[in-house]
Amino acid sequence: MxxxxxxxxxxxxxxxxxxxxxxxxxxxxxxxxxxxxxxxxxxxxxxxxxxxxxxxxxxxxxxxxxxxxxxxxxxxxxxxxxxxxxxxxxxxxxxxxxxxxxxxxxxxxxxxxxxxxxxxxxANKLRSVNKVYPKETEKGLVAKDMDGDGVIRLMRFKSNQGAWKISKENPRLMEGRLPQDFKGPFYHVVTEGEVKGNFSLGLVTNKSPWxxxxxxxxxxxxxxxxxxxxxxxxxxxxxxxxxxxxxxxxxxxxxxxxxxxxxxxxxxxxxxxx
Ligand SMILES: [Zn+2]
Structure with a gap:
């Protein structure tokens, strides 16, 4: 053709x-x-x-x-x-x-x-258009390109309740925590972004605002x-x-x-x- x-x-x-x-x-x-x-x-x-x-x-x-x-x-x-x-x-x-x-x-x-x-x-994902709907996110984790590299990746933070641990074979990889894993450190893995409002347990990842x-x-x-x-x-x-x-x-x-x-x-x- x-x-x-x-x-x-x-x-x-x-x-x-x-x-x-x-x-x-x-x-x-x-x-x-x-x-x-x-x-x-x-x-x-x-x-x-x-x-x-x-x-x-x-x-x-x-x-x-x-x-x-x-x-x-x-x-x-x-x-x-x-x-x-x-x-x-x-x-x-x-x-x-x-x-x-x-x-x-x-x-x-x-x-x-x-x-x-x-x-x-x-770096953002959106459904159809960049107009906020149904309403602006008030609290929780909001996806954002924090380091400005043009991609929204994943990030981790230490927590005793975390479901992930660092791989022994390759420290760049995360592995799932097993039932017999009592000794940390453990991590939560979440989308790259910023937290709005206070949170303690139960961090909510917000949907795209668009x-x-x-x-x-x-x-x-x-x-x-x-x-x-x-x-x-x-x-x-x-x-x-x-x-x-x-x-x-x-x-x-x-x-x-x-x-x-x-x-x-x-x-x-x-x-x-x-
Ligand atoms: Zn479609």
Whole structure:
């Protein structure tokens, strides 16, 4: 398959936008680019239309693809970009020419540009977007890159109640404490971070403060926080999910939807959850 770019690293919003502009300059007869709207950080949610020939793209059956609705699923965005690239670059090949003349492809390659950039440029993990939800952590252990090496690792601290001990064979390794281990020192092993508030026994590791899950914010099957964590205050509360829903509703020629995620290695058909 012919492609224009190399796929050997993950593209943030700025790089991806440059690549889209480049494809548009190279293949103006195939690709058009539309900003559906802006995010809180003033980034566009891009919608790409791929089509060839005289027919209006809206008058042909369409295949819809989106990626990176979850911030860390940057491979989803790269996959979507690869599809765009392959359809543009190979558009003179007989089979791709046929597809582009008879069908329309809509691709939204990065549904959460803010969250995805936060994931790529900081050590943090987050579900969809870097907006605090449901509420700021008040006490407990909060994951944080304390030594500034760009990765949140594990850390240990001494405690008589600790479930871990240092390996005799390799002092860099921790081993589980056994029932017959009475003599310390023993350690707790926890995520790298800082403790907020007082604690003695029962240190609580807090969840990521960015709990919004865009994929749980759609009107179909929406439930509140207790049953569906991350669902948000109400369906389509986010700019990003609203823009996506409006795009799909305004393109009734869409006959197939492929949402690219990164877990499981499976195809999940609706209605489905896990
Ligand atoms: Zn996902």
């Amino acid at each position: 012919k492609i224009t770019f190399k796929y050997d690293n993950y593209w943030d919003y700025e790089t991806m936008t440059e690549k889209l502009e480049e494809l548009k300059a190279l293949y103006p007869e195939v690709i058009s680019l539309e900003s559906l709207g802006k995010t809180k950080e003033d980034k566009s949610v891009w919608a790409v239309t791929l089509s060839k020939g005289d027919k209006d793209p809206k008058d042909k059956p369409a295949f819809y693809i989106d990626g990176n609705i979850h911030a860390g699923e940057v491979t989803g965005s790269m996959c979507a970009m690869y599809v765009i690239d392959a359809l543009c670059t190979g558009n003179n090949e007989e089979d791709i020419d046929y597809l582009l003349r008879n069908y329309t492809y809509y691709v939204l390659p990065k549904l959460t540009p803010d969250g995805s950039d936060y994931y790529l440029h900081t 709990g919004y899950d865009f994929n749980r914010n759609f009107p179909f099957g929406w439930y509140d926080e207790k049953r569906q964590p991350g669902s948000g205050e109400y369906p389509l509360v986010h700019d990003e999910t609203k823009l996506m829903a409006d795009f799909i509703l305004s393109h009734p020629n869409i006959g197939f939807v492929n949402a690219l995620h990164t877990s499981g290695g499976v195809f999940i058909y609706p209605p489905g959850t896990y």
